[in-house]
Amino acid sequence: MNEAFKALSDPTRRKILDLLKEKDRTAGEISDHFNISKPSISQHLKLLKHAGLVQDEKQGQFIIYSLNLTVFQELISWAFSFTEKKEKEGEN
Structure with missing residues (x-):
């Protein structure tokens, strides 16, 4: 989970996740939304993949x-565990 939080700390990677929320995309389609080099986008995608936040699938000559x-469900469940604890404390 630490890798996921590290990946989420970068605004470029969060923007990539927002783009993927809309639809699946190739690296080229993702890079069209940024004014940074394609190798930089590839590095961001590599970190997101390493953190388990994105997955890739080869389709023909494209990934x-x-x-x-x-x-994301694991992260949300972990975050909600804090509110559950507060609610239980409030019941006592």
Whole structure:
């Protein structure tokens, strides 16, 4: 989970995740939304993939990137565990 938080700390990577929330995309389609080099976008995608936030699938000569919703569900569940504890304390 630490890698996921590290990946989420960067605004460029968060913007990439926002783009993938809309639809699956190739690295080229993602890079069209930024004024940074394609190798930089590839590095960001590599970090997102390493953190488990995105997955990729080769389709012909393209690699399609998509969100890995399982990791997001784990992060949300972890975050909600804090509110559950507060609610239980309030019941006592």
